[in-house]
Amino acid sequence: MKLLQGKTVLVTGGSTGIGRAAAIGAAKAGADVAINYRSSSAEAESCIAEIEAAGQRGLAVQGDVADPAVAGEFIAKAVEGFGKVDVMVSNAGICPFHSFLDMPVETVQRTMNVNLLGGYFMCQAAARQMVEQGHGGAIVAVSSISALVGGEYQTHYTPTKAGLHSLMQSAAIALGKHNIRCNSVLPGTILTEINKDDLADMEKRARMEARIPLGRLGAAEDLAGPIVFLASDMASYVTGAALLVDGGAFVNLQ
Numbered sequence: 001m002k003l004l005q006g007k008t009v010l011v012t013g014g015s016t017g018i019g020r021a022a023a024i025g026a027a028k029a030g031a032d033v034a035i036n037y038r039s040s041s042a043e044a045e046s047c048i049a050e051i052e053a054a055g056q057r058g059l060a061v062q063g064d065v066a067d068p069a070v071a072g073e074f075i076a077k078a079v080e081g082f083g084k085v086d087v088m089v090s091n092a093g094i095c096p097f098h099s100f101l102d103m104p105v106e107t108v109q110r111t112m113n114v115n116l117l118g119g120y121f122m123c124q125a126a127a128r129q130m131v132e133q134g135h136g137g138a139i140v141a142v143s144s145i146s147a148l149v150g151g152e153y154q155t156h157y158t159p160t161k162a163g164l165h166s167l168m169q170s171a172a173i174a175l176g177k178h179n180i181r182c183n184s185v186l187p188g189t190i191l192t193e194i195n196k197d198d199l200a201d202m203e204k205r206a207r208m209e210a211r212i213p214l215g216r217l218g219a220a221e222d223l224a225g226p227i228v229f230l231a232s233d234m235a236s237y238v239t240g241a242a243l244l245v246d247g248g249a250f251v252n253l254q
């Protein structure tokens with residue numbers, strides 16, 4: 001029996017990076033998967049092809065998560081396609097590095113709107129659907145190690161990730177009576193598009209790797225297992241928790 005057999009899993013920002021790895025991981029674990037994507041239909045289609053290659057149904061729905069209306073539309077499309085929603089993986093995010101003192105207002109607002117408010121409305125819309133269905137569910141927010149530590153050029157980003165972590169704790173309390181579990185994963189540094197430019201400096205990368213107990217930066221696929229686990233009944237008594245997936249980086253910060 002596969003871990004997510006018979007489940008319907010939704011992933012925001014599911015066409016690339018961690019979201020894509022989670023979507024394909026969920027399909028390999030037996031779920032039908034709907035992904036939200038922002039703009040590239042080619043990336044979304046190639047992700048759907050991989051979901052189908054795993055023997056599951058896939059559905060791609062375009063939408064900007066910063067628009068609160070998009071959350072309801074994504075849920076409605078998934079229900080139309082698959083009949084129900086069992087799992088929401090709220091993953092879509094941006095991280096435009098910038099110094100604090102001259103941070104543009106628009107950059108702060110956009111980052112908050114995409115990362116935190118987008119996550120909020122997606123999780124709320126999924127929870128409403130799960131409550132209506134009446135058979136529980138799971139929400140996994142892709143937060144960050146940045147929820148726990150600061151970042152000089154991420155003053156607009158780290159509060160959004162701490163906020164998502166906090167949202168999962170509060171939602172766990174609000175939704176426990178409906179058997180909807182809410183957890184977050186806290187990735188360390190994972191090599192994806194989001195930090196490609198920042199990590200192009202190989203010396204910087206080597207310094208970072210030297211501090212990571214497992215000796216390497218993460219790959220998007222490193223998040224698939226932890227997300228599938230938290231989404232599955234294997235984690236049936238886990239809610240309000242945050243799972244660091246960082247190669248041990250957090251415990252070696254001194």
Ligand code: NAD
Binds near residue numbers: 014038063191
């Ligand atoms: P990524 O850039 O590949 O993925 C981000 C995804 O979100 C992309 O598919 C992008 O199109 C989508 N997205 C961005 N804005 C959107 C919007 N307004 N509406 C819909 N989709 C939108 O990078 P990634 O590293 O896979 O990032 C995924 C998540 O993981 C992000 O929330 C990020 O903050 C988080 N994270 C990443 C790292 C890392 O080191 N890569 C570490 C901690 C947390």
